[in-house]
Amino acid sequence: MADKSQGKPKIIVDDDWKAEAQAEKERLEQELKAADKPKPADQSATGGMPEDMPPLDFMGLINTLGMQAMMGMGGMEDPETKKRVVNLGLSKFNIDALALIKEKTEGNLSDEEQKTLDKILYELQMAFVNISKQVAEMVKKQQAEAPAGGAAGEKSDDAPKIET
Secondary structure, eight states, X not given: OOOGGGGSOOOOOOHXXXXXXXHHHHHHHHHHHHHHSOOGGGOOTTSSOOTTOOOOSHHHHHHHHHHHHHHHEEEEEOTTTOSEEEEHHHHHXXXXXXXXXXXXXXXXXXXXXXXXXXXXXXXXXXXXXXXXXXXXXXXXXXXXXXXXXXXXXXXXXXXXXXXX
């Protein structure tokens, strides 16, 4: 015969499970509160640093300056405009900054840091000389073509914008 209690579902309350769930909830709330508190070392002028930024160390500094110099030589697209812009003044500034860092840190760097700095600086200086020559040739060519035919300001959208 069927037992009367079989028709009703039996509810078992596990108090340990409830306590664990509550403790987990409280722990997560504390982590969220801690994450929301501003940390002075992590704040930038815009209110916070993006999480994907590399750690700030010597190698990161010289790589950042090197990338800015390359960008100024048209070696990289502007992330906002998606166009290459040649700005030799920006490149020269960043190359000079790297040279100053090399001068001021002489004898205080690890072998890896010294080799990396030397390599980046040499490659940027050689690229700067080559790009400067190309820009000078382009400017001469544009000046020579301007009086012969068309306006001096006309240029292709594919050509990099040149700022000197």
